[in-house]
Amino acid sequence: MAGSRGVVIAALFANGAIAILKFFGYLLTQSPSMLSETYHSISDTGNQVFLLVGIRYSKKESSRAHPFGYGKAQFFYSFLVSVLLFGIAGWESLKHGYEAIVHGGHALGGAVSALGYTFPGWYVNVVILLGAIGFETYALKKANTELVRQIREYEWSGYREAFRKTSDVTTLTAFTEDTIALLGAAIALVGVVLSELTGNEVYDAIGAVCIGLLLMGFAVALAWENKRLLLGESLPxxxxxxxxxxxxxxxxxxxxxxxxxxxxxxxxxxxxxxxxxxxxxxxxxxxxxxxxxxxxxxxxxxxxxxxxxxxxx
Known part of the structure; x- marks a missing residue:
């Protein structure tokens, strides 16, 4: 449990800071991919808050009404994350990207002056996304360490079996969320760079669509994993x-x-x-x-x- 809490706290601080930076990049350049990534990081931050609430709630002492304790609270809050956060964030990202493709996106404009130099605003997006990749790599490493510990402890064959058999949905959610965050940041980076190099904003918009589909796919997968535990799954x-x-x-x-x-x-x-x-x-x-x-x-x-x-x- 302590390992899971540490994983969540590390991801919370990383995602909160990244969300603010990504939103700044969006305001500067109006990049659809950056807006999608802002939704993504906001949902990730909310995700960690819900997971921490679940961890805290699950520590309540058992009572007459709940004779086996409140451990399933973590299953519920993780399910809530998939439905309310990743589903909504994924849909909004997909919708915004689709509208940018159909109606045309904004040119990646804006300029930033610092230390006597002026450079294109899209540079800021690149720096922010590279920083996000660095932060998410750190958070993923923490989640991976905890998941690997469980794989060794229970002698699972690898990640695939761990996903099918683990009941630690907090670590499972954090690990998957950090992986998706890395992929999302990489997709946004490719979209921003391609749009700037080609002068065609459609690549940035396509990036936003891909990020939305990624988030929605994760929402479905996470909800499915929590369903088996909420319904009362037995040991393997x-x-x-x-x-x-x-x-x-x-x-x-x-x-x-x-x-x-x-x-x-x-x-x-x-x-x-x-x-x-x-x-x-x-x-x-x-x-x-x-x-x-x-x-x-x-x-x-x-x-x-x-x-x-x-x-x-």
């Missing part, structure tokens, strides 16, 4: 089978009649099991066995936080 089959084996191999267990797992928060899992025990076991022995099984399950996988065992004799 191989992990569940391993936990079931831990129970089956415990002395005194005759048969595992039912075994279920479900995520109740990022890296927090509820396990329930119906177990047939040796009929010769006394009440105290049975109670000791149940306690030992619970400890074994938590040792086998540290995501197991809640265990409920129904004994059958």
């Amino acid at each position: 089959k191989d992990v569940e089978d391993r936990l079931r084996t831990v129970v089956k191999e415990h002395p005194g267990v005759v048969h595992v009649d039912a075994f279920r797992t479900v995520h109740v928060g990022p890296e927090e899992v509820l396990v329930t099991a119906d177990i047939s025990f040796d009929s010769d076991l006394g009440t105290e022995e049975l109670d000791d066995d149940i306690t030992q099984i619970e400890e074994k399950l938590r040792t086998e996988d540290d995501r197991v936080r809640h265990v409920y065992i129904e004994p059958e004799l």
Whole structure:
């Protein structure tokens, strides 16, 4: 959890500063790509705020109304990010780029004077976008470090399996958002430079359309990943089978009649099991066995936080 929070805070400061700089570049040159990138960075900044709210909310103590805690708050706020922020920002970027293509964009004008020199305003866009690429690379590195740690801890084969199996949507969202931010800044940079070199503003407008499609695609992908967790996904089959084996191999267990797992928060899992025990076991022995099984399950996988065992004799 601490790793996820650090990833989000790093991205928050980077994206907030970048959003202001990109908007300044847009005001100076009226570049459609820079406006799209401004929407992008604003949505990224809002994204981090929502994720921090989710992290803070998920730390609330469990209550009668929420006996397994508030861990799923992170799933909800991450889903909210995809619908309200990336969807809206993506649509606005796409619409603005389309209008620039159909009706014609503004020439990249404006000039900046500094230290006795005057240079074209589009230079500012190039400098801002190169700076954005630098900042986003730093944020992506932090998110990647946390994701790689999880890949190693849970012995996943790589990023693809991590995306399918991780319940840490905060890190997943930050990692994907930083990747998309890098791609968006690169697309905007290409659009701005091509428009200046060719004198044709359509390249800048096409860049805005591409950024919009990128954001909307990410919104759909992120919403889909959160859906599986909001609906109550179990642990992967191989992990569940391993936990079931831990129970089956415990002395005194005759048969595992039912075994279920479900995520109740990022890296927090509820396990329930119906177990047939040796009929010769006394009440105290049975109670000791149940306690030992619970400890074994938590040792086998540290995501197991809640265990409920129904004994059958």
